[in-house]
Amino acid sequence: MKTPETSxxxxxxxxxxxxxxxxxxxxxxxxxxxxxxxxxxxxxxDGRYLWxxxxxxxxxxxxxxxxxxxxDDIYFFEDSIFFDATPYIDVDTGDAYYVYRNSIxxxxxxxxxxxxxxxxxxxxxxxxxxxxHLTRTPDKKEFLLxxxxxxxxxxxxxxxIETGVFTKWADCDFNTxxxxxxxxxxxxxxxxxxxxxxxxxxxxxxxxxxxxGNYLRLxxxxxxxxxxxxxxxxxxxxxxxxxxxxxxxxxxxxQGIHRINxxxxxxxxxxxxxxxxxxxxxxxxxxxYDTKMVPDDEFYRGGPAAVRFYNAVTDKEIDVASYLIPxxxxxxxxxxxxxPHPRFVGDEKYVLFTTSECGGLDIAMVKTRHxxxxxx
Numbered sequence: 001m002k003t004p005e006t007s008x009x010x011x012x013x014x015x016x017x018x019x020x021x022x023x024x025x026x027x028x029x030x031x032x033x034x035x036x037x038x039x040x041x042x043x044x045x046d047g048r049y050l051w052x053x054x055x056x057x058x059x060x061x062x063x064x065x066x067x068x069x070x071x072d073d074i075y076f077f078e079d080s081i082f083f084d085a086t087p088y089i090d091v092d093t094g095d096a097y098y099v100y101r102n103s104i105x106x107x108x109x110x111x112x113x114x115x116x117x118x119x120x121x122x123x124x125x126x127x128x129x130x131x132x133h134l135t136r137t138p139d140k141k142e143f144l145l146x147x148x149x150x151x152x153x154x155x156x157x158x159x160x161i162e163t164g165v166f167t168k169w170a171d172c173d174f175n176t177x178x179x180x181x182x183x184x185x186x187x188x189x190x191x192x193x194x195x196x197x198x199x200x201x202x203x204x205x206x207x208x209x210x211x212x213g214n215y216l217r218l219x220x221x222x223x224x225x226x227x228x229x230x231x232x233x234x235x236x237x238x239x240x241x242x243x244x245x246x247x248x249x250x251x252x253x254x255q256g257i258h259r260i261n262x263x264x265x266x267x268x269x270x271x272x273x274x275x276x277x278x279x280x281x282x283x284x285x286x287x288x289y290d291t292k293m294v295p296d297d298e299f300y301r302g303g304p305a306a307v308r309f310y311n312a313v314t315d316k317e318i319d320v321a322s323y324l325i326p327x328x329x330x331x332x333x334x335x336x337x338x339x340p341h342p343r344f345v346g347d348e349k350y351v352l353f354t355t356s357e358c359g360g361l362d363i364a365m366v367k368t369r370h371x372x373x374x375x376x
Contacts (some may be wrong), residue, residue: 001048004350004365009067009074013364017322022366022376024355025067027074030054031360033065035341037085037353038277039133039180039241042352043345049094049109050352051087052344052363058335060084064096066109079115080107085337088134088143091347097134097143102127104134104143106160125150128199133175137186144189146179151199156191156221156303170225174216175205178239184246187223192240196231209235218251220262230260233269244282252278254296257287257310271310273317279343285312286368288342288351293323302328307340307353311375318374320351320366327356344368 004010004023009044011026025033032055038043043050047069054065054076061083065076086099094109105122107113121130128148135144142158145166154176157168169189177194193216196205207217214231218240221227230249235249237258249260252275260267271287286309291306307321320342329335338361342353351366 002072003047005287005367006069007069007072009072009195013328015319015322016321018374020318020320020366021370022320022364024342024358025363025365026358028358028360028362029076030056032056032058032338033363034062034338034361035354035363036089036343037133038239038279038341038343039178040085040088040292041091041133041343041345042087043091043350044089044094045091049089049347049348050363051089051096051109053085053087055336060336062336064098064107068109068111073111075111077107077113077115080105084129085134086131086134088136090140099130099134102130104130104159109376118161119159121145121147121159121166121235123147123149125153129177131374132179134178135181135189137181138184139186141188142181144179144181146176147190148175148177158223167223169223170221170227172221172227174367176219180240180242183242183244189221190240190242190249191219191221193217193219193229218249218260220249230262233258233267239277241279243280243284248284250278250280252276252289257289259284270312271317273308273310276305277339277341278305281344281348281368286310286372287312287346288320288344288353290340290342290353298330299335300328300330300333302326302334302338305340307342309351309371309375311372314375316375318371320371321353321355321364324356327361 009027010023034053051065053062064080088097096107106116106117108203154172159166174193175196176191178192180190182188215235218230218239231296241253256269256272257278275289305324310317327338340353345352355364
């Protein structure tokens with residue numbers, strides 16, 4: 001079986017600043033070939049299938065593409081339309097799940113496979129999003145849903161894909177977004193308080209502060225409806241995710257990558273940096289993050305970015321990609337999220353991120369062992 005190092009689809013590159021060697025997907029089937037949103041894996045544990053987003057245009061909808069490393073082939077499925085960043089991959093079977101409107105679909109990874117309707121959720125109003133990112137209970141029977149229907153109705157629940165039964169966990173008086181099922185405990189989930197646009201008036205609503213001045217981004221919601229908020233350091237938090245053991249919430253802000261232990265209450269800054277999206281390996285010794293290369297007050301979607309790797313064992317950091325060129329401009333921001341979104345994939349053998357170096361968007365992969373060697 002091929003690997004990114006040996007596949008005809010990839011070309012070896014070297015970052016000019018750090019000397020990190022990476023493998024760039026240079027075989028293009030569409031203009032935009034993009035890695036998944038960082039909270040969801042996109043490569044099977046055995047390394048055979050790598051899923052990614054594809055699009056011919058700078059548009060909001062996407063299709064699913066696949067690299068089959070056994071066949072050294074690349075293709076996409078025209079029947080796999082989805083919006084935002086919903087796809088979830090079963091890293092054991094290679095099957096993909098994704099949302100279209102108020103339904104969840106399943107798609108196999110092999111050529112000739114077709115989309116299968118898994119379940120339709122009985123929503124009342126027009127669905128703005130059924131799930132921001134599909135995440136699953138440890139037994140794989142349920143998917144978490146953070147639903148926004150109509151203009152204001154928000155709630156969180158789970159749907160059993162074997163029985164089709166939807167269970168509402170809690171109604172929410174805010175736009176719940178970036179919902180993520182705990183990887184160990186099936187009865188608790190992350191559900192962020194996110195920005196909101198009124199589709200009737202066009203008015204925008206920012207994430208508020210409570211009466212004590214605490215920024216209300218970080219929430220957990222349990223199956224019995226209990227909602228808990230976690231005040232972040234320096235009154236700002238973004239792009240949260242669970243630790244692999246399910247005991248800690250990670251989030252980022254301009255002061256670093258932070259971690260909250262929901263069992264002990266311990267709240268620490270793991271690494272001081274200006275992180276945007278971060279991710280940790282399973283034993284929480286290695287960290288990835290991307291960062292904006294323009295000041296926050298000059299941010300625009302599709303601006304220049306960098307990707308970095310932090311080895312907490314040696315307390316050393318290195319650029320994985322020292323500079324990724326803009327895909328948008330202040331006058332014409334990119335429609336979707338072309339952010340690098342680095343994460344560990346393929347049973348943590350590789351780091352994957354989205355790059356803009358060839359025009360459009362493409363996938364780059366780095367051997368994790370290489371980064372460890374570079375930060376000894």
